[in-house]
Amino acid sequence: MANYTLTVNGKDHHVEVDRDTPLLWVIRDTMKMYGTKYGCGIAQCGACTVHVDGTPIRSCCVPIEKLQGKNIITIEGLSQDGSHPVQMAWKEIDVPQCGYCQTGQIMTAAALLERIPSPTDEEINRAMKGNLCRCGTYPRIKKAIHEAAKLKQS
């Protein structure tokens, strides 16, 4: 076990865990923040997506020792009140079915729009294909990303 300081959603957290502990489990089991989901543990589903210095990463596969000094944003820190354009668009299009995958989808989509403010369907496919949704909300996710791009620009 070792001590680490993590900057999550703008706040420093001191945790004592094994150095190989994936960020996902630190967020969930140690910090008790449950918006970031466990889906596969092998970077195949995207349910655990968070931003590290603005880049979407699969938190299930990044050990905590690599995250010192980095700025981590989880779904809880994307906005205080659900007002991030991607969240607004998700509500407008009413994307979720069971909702389990959606926090990961939203984090990936938010990062995409930072990179490409107005993505094409093709660019959406490329950015989002790492995020699985077993309920099959893909058509709505695509619509919502276009909607979010509009909201962001206005």
Next chain:
Amino acid sequence: MMTTRRNFLKVSALAGGGLAMAVSLPGTSAMLANDDISSFDLGAFLNIDTKGNITFLLTKHEMGQGSGTGLPMIIADELGADWSKITLKRSDYDPKFDSRLMGTTGGSGTVAKMWEPLREAGAAVREMLKSAAAARWNVSPDTLTTDNSFVVSPNGEKLEFGELAEEAARLNIPKEVKLKDISEFKYIGKPVKNLITNDVVMGKGNYGINVDIEGMVYAAIQRCPVYKGKLVSFDDTEARKVNGVIDVVPVPHLDLDLEGQYVAEGVAVIATSTWSAFKARKQLKIEWDYGKNGSRDIETYKKEMSESKMQHAYSKGDFDKQSVEEGFELVEAEYDNPYEAHALMEPINATAHFNGDSCEVWVGTQSGERVAQAVMKATGLPQEKITVHVLNSGGSFGRRYYPDSSIEASYLSKVLSKPVKLTWSREDEIMHDYFHPYQRSRHKAIISPEGKVTGWYAGLIRAEDYMEGLTRWEIPYFFDTIKTESSVIEGMVHVGAWRSVGPHSSSLGKECFMDELALRLNKDPLDFRLEMLQGEITQEGNDDFAKVVVSYRKVLQERYIAVLNTIKEKGLWTAPKKGEGRGIAIENFSRTVCAHIVDVSIDNSYNGFKVNKVTSVVHCGTVVNPHFGRGQIEGGVIWALSAAMYGGIEVKNGVVQRDNFHDNLLLRIDETPEIDVHFVESTEPPSGLGEPGTPPLAPALLNALYNATGKRIRKIPVRREDLLNATA
């Protein structure tokens, strides 16, 4: 006018002021007999407080199908309520729900079964609120209406529901109420937003895997990789060295004597975090006794199927005799529909706290009733000492009907005397799934000298006897002779309900074979189906059930024809685009009928094809919420397309050969075709949408591939080599 089933309703004063209504829905046997309700103190089902806040108690499971929004929409409309005043309260499991329609969620039946009782309940309360206002104004209640949570008089006076709730609570429940006309609905038929969405986008979704109980420890179980294998011994020396490990305990054979239930033997690691438990379980050295399943695999299973002895199920006329008559031709084909995994996004989990003389369980479940029964057996406690907190699910599709994780968690909590949170890894969820059973459908048909299909045979060989696919009401087409048979061969993995259960299995053979027959007779596949749907439905037998079957078949006949005619009228069944193939299939799930038209093009990809578009036409009666309805059909299509492209669980020496999303592939956003959903206009009661989108997809796809290539594939999944090797 509609007579209220007054014995289903009870209205009383709400503690603290206001109105509380209790509702008791009939049991599942009510289809045949009138269910006698003797006691129904189910607690508040609908509350209206003096401020006009309306609380609706959700007893159904929310797993992505939107029941937590669809059900209150129905009651809100009958009441004339302001939607923004409605809040949802999720109910814990209550033994009073047992064998009622309220306690278990499944079979795409939530809205269908709750529709009428909820409307009656809403209408009864509406009339009582009107009567309370009428008494104040000294007018006849008949002159009043409700709107936006107000009772309104003809001259525009208004009283808010909250102001009337207490007075209304003292009135008698009306004997007769008039249900609203469809034109009066404000919410039903509109895309009202899902009540879970706000929480979901903030990361506040209320899933079982997020449960956090004071003092809980984390558990992971290494289970025997072979179905019904035994734990012989284990060495936990290395596992115990992992930081955070608290204990290692065996999970023995738990004999629960619960239908459909199976808990694998294994070894549990108890730790201070999920990660420690996951890490440590890999260090366990375990000796198993695999038993006879340890030498079985899919190839040997197929051989067992080929040699199986068939049991008679249903017959009309003499199929065998007709098949050998002079000038009649017998054609046959065989279709394989393999094992499928659920691969739910939220892995299976449960949290339990055994307290010595009571046990609490927190779990996303389709059946609190089954969880309670199972936990009783696992802990030895009486039912009244068990509390089941029902959380939302990150997808369920039949899987969370089975309480295996609650059994494991409560067993471990009892052994450890601590609250235990058990999380299955993704690998556990796939390898130890309750798989959709393997089914082989053997079909035969008799073609008369005049070129008419006069005989139909279905022989279904499968790993589980769902009693489905063999009965007269599951064959919508008309033939002079029909014969069905089945055979059950014990599977080498455990099986369970998987979105659409039997119809997904049986539709593949039935709807592909219909396509084969149509083309053989040089008929258009849609017109051929329409032709074969014409006939008079007659009662077979004299009991009540026979009558139910007749009325059921009539609904289906009408809906099949309406769906196919809608496709024609809308011009959806035309020649495919150049370079594409087009196929159609139609199936019912319960009373909902769904047809898919699939457009494919052939390429050099892993599958050898690409689905470009799916057009769906659905008849489900009233569409309560078109946004959800469309979403369920889209979801059903994507679900079935995953199975048709990537499904099929391989089993070698008893061990499932897939364990995560890298090998159990699921459809991703870039592979998702355009999906165009049409609903047949109807004012009939709603009949469910969670599952009907799944069954006709795979046969429509195989029919489209034939249309594109002239090659007949008779199984899923389809890979490029299947297309290359198939014969014309």
